[in-house]
Amino acid sequence: MKQVGEALPRREDGRLLRGRARYMADLAFDDSLDAIVVRSPFARARILSIDASAALAADGVVAVLTADDLVGVEPALTRQFYSLTPAFIERHQVFLGPYREPVLARDRVSRMGEPVAFLIATDRRAAEDAAELVEVDYEPLDPIVDPLRAIAPGSDLVVSDVPGNIQASFHIIVGDPTSAVEAAERKVSGRFRIGRSVGSPIETRGAVGIPATGSEPLTVWSSTQIPHILRAYLAEFLRCPEEDLRVAAPDMGGSFGGGIYAEELLVAFAARLLGQPVRWLEDRRENLANARHSRDQIIDALLAYDTSGSFRALEMHIVQDCGSANLFGLTLPFNIASHARGQFAIDHFDVTGLCVLTNKTRNTPVRGAGRPEATFVLDRLVDMAATDLGIDPADLRHRNLIPAREMPRDMGMLYRDGAPMVYDSGDFPDQLRTALEAFDYWGKRRRQDEAAGSNLALGIGVSSHVEATGLGPHETARVEIDDSGTVVLTCGSNPHGQSHATTLAQVAGETLGIRYDRIETRFGDTGLLERGGGTFGSRSAVTAGAVVHGASVELRRRILDLASEMLECDPADLIIRDGYVSPRGVPGISVSFAELATGGAPLRAEDEFVPPTVTLGSGTHIASVAVDRETGVVNLTGYVVVDDCGTVLNPMVVDGQQHGGVAHGIGNALLEEAVYDEGGQLLSGTFIDYLLPTAADVPDIEIIHRPHPTPLNTLGVKGAGEGSTASAPGAIANAVVDALRPLRIEINELPITPQRLVELIRAAEAEQVEGLAGN
Template identity: 45%
Template sequence: MLHAAFLRSPYAHARIEAIDTRAARALAGVHAVYTAADIAPHLKLPRIPVGMPSGAIRHVLDPEVLASREVCHVGEAVAMVVAQDRATAEDAARLIDVDYAPLAAVVDPVAGLDPGAPRARLDCADNLVASFRVGYGDCGRAFTDAPVALRENFLLHKGGGHSMEGRGVLAQPDPASDGIVVFDSTQMPHRAKALLVAMLGLPEHRVRVVAPDVGGGFGPKFVFYPEEVAVPLAARLLGRPVRWLEDRWEHFVATTQERDQIWDVEIAADQDGRLRGIRGTLVHDHGAYTPYGIALPSNSATNLIGPYVLPAYDLDVSLVITNKVPATPTRGAGRPQGTFVMERLLDRVAEKLGLDRGDIRRRNMIAPDQMPYVTGVKTRDGGTMTYDSGDYPACMATALETAGWGGFRTRQAEARKAGRHIGIGLANYVEGTGRGPFEAAGVRVGPSGRIVISTGATAQGQGVATVLAQICADQLGVDLSAIDVIAGDTAASPLGLGAFASRQAATAGSAVLSASHIVREKILAAASSRLEVAPADLTLRDGRVEVVGAPGSGVTIADLARDLQGLPGYALPGGLAPGLAAEAVFEPPAITYCNGTHVVEVEVDPETGAVRLLRWIVVHDCGRLLNPTLVEGQIRGGVAHGIGQALYEWMRYDDTGQPTTTTYADYLLPGAAEVPRIEIAHLESPSPQNPLGVKGAGESGTIPAAAAIAAAVEDALAPFGVRVTQLPITPRRLLAQLPIVSEDLGAVLTPGRQAAEP
């Protein structure tokens, strides 16, 4: 096996004038050095067609595998070295001499929209990659003579995936088929395969992509990256396995992240707090390329509505090219931003009207008898976003009751007397999950007695294999341990999509249910034929088909599988078709919407700006619960991710587009000490969109976290009039609004600092 390393751009924006690889090639242990010019003859397409289509996109910004003439962000790959080991490959990469002509970089997306701004990409006449409006109803009328109207600006920062393991690609030539097997840390192995087919010009059956346990996905591993073409191409050219593993620096500069959103929004309400409308603008920092289309800011915009009746809505969304790594979804996929804006606006209206924050939400909530609830928002496919089921008021009521919301003011007053600044915050959310168009699964019983589920779904620690095995085990009357799940291997499942949009239990789960049911019926038919007992008198238990009332009787499903394997020249028993197996595809008729309420209690130290999380209550409704332990694990992980985004994660760039936070000393993530015990309760409103009645749960924990923390922090610091409109909520940002100046820390804590930190 050989090892690859990439030479990456040190400039946010530059023209490549020349590349000299001679010294690198001459280094002992180097097998190959590739530039864009070297690989061009072997690629069927000059750029990776990663973009997802949308009429709103004005510039298609597909990346190159290796930059040929222009680099558009620090970290963009310019050359690849393949060597006997990684150290040699890195040493050789440093010997490559690239002659760059630096260009002006676009770092601030709002400034990038200015007609006089420099161009972030030489091939685009301006920096507006896409713009669109989300809305419905008559906002003009809603705001006319509105009893309450207010405006607010939000600067929302969202970090990266920061999976436990970075990305990695191991490509192994398969001499028997003149093909390539690619072990790839992707959430989307079938999409990776399709793009490899397109880029390398190989037929489908000579490309196999396997996504094993990938050490965490969280969104960035949805994206198909240049390394995923470069490494397989090198393996083919060299006839050797080639591996590349992302190092942590590369994860900061070459793996996508969610970037800043700047919201400028107004809200109008009646005197009793009932919403009339919301309008405004959203500027979205899109990064340098378009590997995901417009889904991310689109999710932000549509998710704002949440569980509320919002009569009118009008948001103008602009996606701006900047010289940073591309922005693509991480857990929550833009929804935390929409939820943050809505929940903050509701808190503002409540404050203005002197309403309890729970009351204003209760007054605006969609009632269970309004389900299915048709919002005014159009979906990607031209339909209308429709919530399928849920009891939002019950969900919030349970959370508030658990949190002791009604008694909090008393507790808060007592704490303040004791010099402690505690606060409570509340946020509701709705999340569209279980997205299509389909997922595929096969179930096969082998004569060995083992059962294999093969699926296009992928496993990255969500517990997909466990949930799918559970569904199958229930149908076939076998122990979980009898089932193996092959997820994310294009050779095992020719059809598939993969992991995104909290979709796999709903889609792959339903496909497994369907395939398992067919297999169950066939087992009963085969056993009926062999035992000469009516299917109605048979039952499945412990891997056997037993005659009802006679434990240990009957036949094992392994023996039935052997019968149906087929013996040369002998008829199959019972007139049955061969194989104790079935394949199924589930195509969800529509998206299914989970929902929940988080209530957070915090304590803030006004001298240091430190926020301590005292209590975290989640009431969550993801439809039928298949495995509470897994759902709760997902929620806890999601909350931790949300805590990071609310309080710690901040990917910063200087004015030239140089990233300044590329280690975990500079870029903070919550550790175990920062995550409180999370109290979880469930409601179960079955979804009508799939036979299991399930909804997604993988991202939901993240969505309301920052909104709830912001509300709690404001509540804790209410005596000081602190406003939280920016993420992350750093101590410095809080201290800048606090009138108390620590003598120890001196002048840096004046309010004037706030403007200096966008």
């Protein structure tokens, strides 16, 4: 039965629709205690003293842990998430400073929300009541909030061992950018700001630590994207072997950005110390203040081109506001750099990136992670160039897209994994043509002027992006047939909405000759699988898909070998249908998986997939907007996506990922901003102030697949989870500029809030009036 590529219904839905999911807060453990984090109210301060005596005396309080109580463990996270190869470091002039993030603050706090104490009580309400009684005496210091000030000479330091507040940096040079810029006939440039946003899954984070028993190791349940990596961090923190730990993820209510957080470590420490399960559940204010902050760059960029419209060179200088600690090293600015040229042939390229520490929450990769930022900047530069040259942006794009015949194309630099960055597959011109046609671009352009005149201005914007997906280093899966004849699929990558239980079972099911919905699936539990990667960087369909396929092929071979002995028939003459093996053309004779499984030898195959490097997904988006000139409100009136994620495992699921990504990008483009004041206080602490897109903010989205399978894995799959986030900001910004083209405004800052847009409109109108008066 063909399953891969079919829009088969999701197996996850029944439980979820009936309210039978088991999210973090739904798990119950006997004798469980509840913890709450006492957090710094200041962005930067000395801690003079902590007095927990009143809290300890309160009803139900079991313990109040501070930095002094973290005995026998590592007091801080110090290992960065990704390692870099020496060749990469040399080639791209990488500087990497120390990373140190205290598990609980000692002597000083470096951001609002930093954990200072971990209070454990018999229940959540007792913990919340008592937390107010923990007296921390702070001496506030002037915080460093603006990253440009942070790197100015003479700035105070966020941490003493990071001089100049530059924690990491790199410099990429491809070709001869200096000469190319000098020789180019035309240039456009600008300073672009991408607002800080927050991943904001609808479920907040949570973790439970459970002490070791005779049979079970110390266990942490956490709403994590990376159970195996969390286990490695826990082992370092607790100074114990990884085998002494189990990490498992329950059902998760979204995630949108990975990472390691202090609370996941503290529940383990507290459970071990107290001999009882300790649960910590985040509330929304904590989530918006502490978890998955992202974007937040200032990018100076220049595009050089000829009067013929041919792009010559791109220069970028990226200042990445990392907040108070930089777990992810170069990841975000380097992602911007490696995606900065997008789908265009630009031979000369010069990018510097600085990771700057400030007294804000730690910045992490969130859906898109650098691609939306890179794409927005490039989309804007291309449209600015089109205006400068007086040609339509779609035409200018067409002239500069990398042609399909030049694939694969070496981009002249290394990717973060140390491999040469090569665009492996895709047909960008076809993608643009398909999008223009589906959108009726030229027709709408013609009608655009007829519709003008009211207070609403209509605009159209185009964006195209690339996304390196399927990041390594590895993923593991096991496929087996248990005693009852049930096929059981276990994989290291765990889902938080991405439909692993459907799509990966489709891959295994098609290979093994059994319907996907008869396969039992297990994910995200180090107790079930010794190794695993996780779910991030649009990697699961690629890495988990490939490894599930590999393991399934091997299991199929073993099934056929065993069945050939039992049926006395050559394996090549056997077929599998619905879990029964029969000689081809003789359906009356068969042996079932259950009969094979009772044969003695375990029917099991485990595989590990190590991708050679990332594979390139891509997409082209076109958005149309109606801008209210009076209020600055932008309404999306149309949206088309043309996408290349290689082989599509399940089009229904992939479309769903695209819809969600576009909505996330719309949030980044128009609504979402984590705002700090000059004192480092977060002003956007609830969903009343931090605006997620609602159904009314998102238009109907048309999705067209133009797949070009990658040669880099057996399925031909490229990632699809994040790419669509990348193009929404650029497409929308270009559409808004287009709508207001008589005013010649430039949009260089995200989000495009009504307030910002009204200011731009008023300033442009004032300039026009002045211009007229001057005539």
